[in-house]
Amino acid sequence: MNAFRTSTLPILCLLPLALGVLAGCDSSDSGMDADQPLRQVSYDLSANSNDGALSNGVGATATFRELGPNQTLVTLELDGGITDTDVSHPAHIHSGAAGSGGNIAIYLSPIDGTGGGGTSARVVDRSYDDLTSFDGYINIHESAANLGNVVAQGNIGANADGQTSEGLNVLDNPQSKTYSLSTNSNGGSVAPDGIPGQVTFNEVTNGMTIVTWKLDADGDGQYEDDATGASVSHPAHIHNGAAGSGGGIEIYLSPVDGTDSAARSSKLVDRSYDNLTSFDGYVNVHQSAAKLGNVVAQGNIGANASGGDDGDDGGGGGGY
Numbered sequence: 001m002n003a004f005r006t007s008t009l010p011i012l013c014l015l016p017l018a019l020g021v022l023a024g025c026d027s028s029d030s031g032m033d034a035d036q037p038l039r040q041v042s043y044d045l046s047a048n049s050n051d052g053a054l055s056n057g058v059g060a061t062a063t064f065r066e067l068g069p070n071q072t073l074v075t076l077e078l079d080g081g082i083t084d085t086d087v088s089h090p091a092h093i094h095s096g097a098a099g100s101g102g103n104i105a106i107y108l109s110p111i112d113g114t115g116g117g118g119t120s121a122r123v124v125d126r127s128y129d130d131l132t133s134f135d136g137y138i139n140i141h142e143s144a145a146n147l148g149n150v151v152a153q154g155n156i157g158a159n160a161d162g163q164t165s166e167g168l169n170v171l172d173n174p175q176s177k178t179y180s181l182s183t184n185s186n187g188g189s190v191a192p193d194g195i196p197g198q199v200t201f202n203e204v205t206n207g208m209t210i211v212t213w214k215l216d217a218d219g220d221g222q223y224e225d226d227a228t229g230a231s232v233s234h235p236a237h238i239h240n241g242a243a244g245s246g247g248g249i250e251i252y253l254s255p256v257d258g259t260d261s262a263a264r265s266s267k268l269v270d271r272s273y274d275n276l277t278s279f280d281g282y283v284n285v286h287q288s289a290a291k292l293g294n295v296v297a298q299g300n301i302g303a304n305a306s307g308g309d310d311g312d313d314g315g316g317g318g319g320y
Contacts, residue, residue: 037166037167037169038065038066038067038166038167038168038169038170039066039128039164039166039167040063040064040065040066040164040165040166040167040168041063041064041132041162041163041164041165042061042062042063042064042162042163042165043061043062043063043064043138043154043155043156043160043162043163044059044060044154045059045060045061045062045138045140045152045153045154046059046152046154047059047079047151047152048150048151048152048153050142050148050149050150050151051148051149052142052143052146052149052151053085053142053149054083054085054142054149054151057150057152058078058080058083058140058151058152059078059079059080059152060076060077060078060079060140060152060154061076061079062074062075062076062138062154062156063075063076063077064128064132064156064162065167065168066128066168067123067128067168067170069127070126070127071123071125071126071127072123072124072126072127072128072130072131073121073122073123073124073168073210073266073268074093074106074121074122074123074124074131075119075120075121075268076091076108076109076111076119076120076121076138076140077117077118077119078111078118078119078140078152080118081117081118082112082113082114082115082116082117082118083111083118084113084114085113085114085143085289086113086114086289086290087113087142087143087144087232087233087288087289087290088110088111088112088113088232088233088235088255088257088288088289089110089111089113089140089141089142089143089151090110090140090141090143090144090147090233090257090259091108091109091110091120091138091139091140091141092104092105092106092107092108092138092139093105093106093108093134093136093137093138093156094137094138094139095135095136096135096136096137097135097137097155097159098137098153098154098155098159099153100137102136102137105134105136106124106126107122107257107260107262108120108122108124108138109121109122109254109255109256109257109265109266109267110144110233110254110255110256110257110265111140111254111255112233112235112252112254112255112289113289114235114289114292115249115252116252116253116254116267117252119254119267119268120255120265120267121210121254121265121266121267121268122254122265122266123210123212123266131156131157132157132162133157133158134156134157134158135157135158135159136155136156136157136158137153137154137155137156137159138152138153138154138156139152139153140152140153143232144231144232144257144258144259145231145232168204168205168208169205170204170205171204171205171206174202174203174204174273175202175203175273175277175310175311176200176201176202176203176310176311177200177201177273177277177308177309177310178198178200178201178308179198179199179200179283179299179300179301179305179308179309180196180198180299181196181197181198181199181283181285181297181298181299182194182196182297182298182299183195183196183296183297184296184297186287186293186294186295186296187293187294188287188291188294188296189287190228190230190232190258190287190288190294190296191217191230191287191296194295194296194297195215195216195217195228195285195296195297196215196216196219196297197213197215197216197285197297197299198213198214198216198223198299199211199212199213199214199236199283199299199301200213201273201276201277201301202273203272203273204268206272207270207271207272208268208269208270208271208272209268209269209271209272209273209276210266210267210268210269211238211253211267211269211276212264212265212266212267213236213253213256213264213265213283213285214226214256214262214263214264215234215256215263215264215285215297216263217263223262223263223264224261224262225261226261226262226263227258227259227260227261227263228256228258228263229258229259230258230259230287230288231258231259232258232287232288232289232290232291233256233257233258233288233289234255234256234258234285234286234287234288234296235252235253235255235285235286235288235289235292236253236254236255236256236265236283236284236285236286237249237250237251237252237253237283238250238251238253238279238281238282238283239281239282239283240280240281241280241281241282241304242280242300243282243298243299243300243304244282244298245282247281247282250279250281251267251269251271253265253267253283254266254267255289256285276301276302277301277302277308278302278303279301279302279303280302280303280304281300281301281302281303281304282298282299282300282301282304283297283298283299283301284297284298285297285298
């Protein structure tokens with residue numbers, strides 16, 4: 001990263017607030033040293049043979065990137081990029097060692113098989129030290145409907161020796177803006193009346209932004225316990241032009257797993273915050289990768305939206 005590093009301690013105090021998290025931060029109890037760079041570690045996930053469409057499996061890399069005292073960005077990247085399948089590939093951190101059959105401990109963002117470079121991201125509300133010492137492993141699955149077909153698997157935390165390196169050079173006083181996504185009636189079988197939501201741009205470095213979107217499936221505005229209950233993942237994209245114009249996909253976002261109660265997802269986008277908040281675009285959320293024609297939520301962003309909400313996640317519930 002080429003972004004200029006400023007004092008780390010004020011950054012770590014401010015970033016969780018920009019992300020919508022109430023977190024205390026001072027030199028006496030944060031556990032962070034202002035003179036130390038933020039950390040990251042990567043783990044190899046091996047291709048796993050299975051009985052599904054991706055029978056030979058797909059190798060991948062999982063990276064834990066420290067964001068602050070109580071948050072870690074977990075990114076996934078498939079070795080071969082996109083899988084060219086009409087599904088999204090769910091991923092989870094499980095308890096125990098790989099192959100033990102441990103329960104899901106943490107939902108990660110699925111990887112869109114149709115595009116987006118074979119990557120996803122999820123901001124996890126756990127400290128870097130907690131995750132890097134966690135007794136667990138990661139599974140990446142063929143699809144939400146075929147979870148039994150594990151295409152990649154690998155130990156993490158206490159069960160693996162990861163490759164460490166310097167992490168993100170986050171900015172002092174990072175900016176944040178949230179835009180609303182409106183329900184969109186469609187002919188689908190999952191949410192024919194649509195689902196409201198929101199998308200948030202969080203500045204991280206001079207040239208990178210974390211884009212997080214959420215669904216409010218129960219309509220209570222709280223952004224918790226909002227799983228759609230569908231055995232699919234819901235892809236989302238930033239499109240060119242204004243909502244309803246039919247503009248092409250500009251940026252693939254990470255899908256939301258229909259079984260994930262948090263109903264949220266993130267993507268680390270290689271564009272500046274100013275670029276995204278002035279972009280002539282809109283967001284579409286779809287029923288599934290196979291049913292992209294069924295748009296369940298839609299909303300203008302950037303140059304096409306009426307300002308958005310600065311520094312507010314708009315829905316409570318903490319974080320992304």
